[in-house]
Amino acid sequence: QVQLVQSEAEVKRPGASVTVSCKASGYTFTDYYIHWVRQAPGQGLQWMAWINPKSGDTNYAQKFQGRVTVTRDTSINTAYMDLRWLGSGDTAIYYCVRDLTNAVYGTVYWGQGTLVTVSS
Amino acid sequence: DVVMTQSPLSLPVTFGQPASISCRSSQSLVYIDGNTHLNWFQQRPGQSPRRLIYKVSERDPGVPDRFSGSGSGTDFTLKISRVEADDVGFYYCMQNTHWPPTFGQGTKVEIK
Secondary structure (H helix, E strand, C coil): CCEEEECCCEEECCCCCEEEEEEEECCCHHHCCEEEEEECCCCCEEEEEEECCCCCCEEECHHHCCCEEEEEECCCCEEEEEECCCCHHHCEEEEEEECCCCCCCCCCEECCCEEEEECC | CCCEEEECCEEEECCCCCEEEEEEECCCCECCCCCECEEEEEECCCCCCEEEEECCCEECCCCCCCEEEEEECCEEEEEECCCCHHHCEEEEEEECCCCCCEECCCEEEEEC
16 A cells, blocks of 8 residues: 655754655655645645656745755655754644645545654 | 635534535636646544545545535635534645645634
8 A cells, every 4th residue: 555654753953954754655656746745833734845756856835945955765765855944933744745736536645744843 | 826715714513514614716726728726635633634625526535425525716615514523623725726736724623
């Protein structure tokens, strides 16, 4: 079955960087885009970026341009999201999502989420 | 960015009764190919979201038929015909007609 398993929770200092990983299984990794979406405590959902695992092409929300990088390693079916210069406003659960924006029956899967806490 | 506005933000419901959530977009969501890319997601307490509806009214696998989506242009609705205990949580609309994808603020469905 399709699974996206994310890395464990992180606590970071302001100004630091964080890397969240997302390991895919149960399907051909290069067949579907991986998106990153975050959810601040008690808040809604915010799209951040996508990566095409086949080509490595990426697209970022303007809000995060220059501060986020998404990559992938096809040898281990894993996508990564790096976020730099963390501030308190970056405290959130970060989700990887397969095929978020492709309007096709039954293709959207979410990881379990990774809580990133930014605190001094 | 397209702004998605949901109402109400809180929806107390009674088991077995219907419920309805509205979602309005700041621009038409009709794409150049004629499709309308409006989705609905459910997030149960402590869980990741899951997509219920795509292209306004198409249900995903395993979604009970008591969930239905409707609407066009800028006005959309998610209806639950008879609320069950499993339906408690937050519901979000999301558009991906225009870049970047944007979500509504969420509607909390809770039992009266």
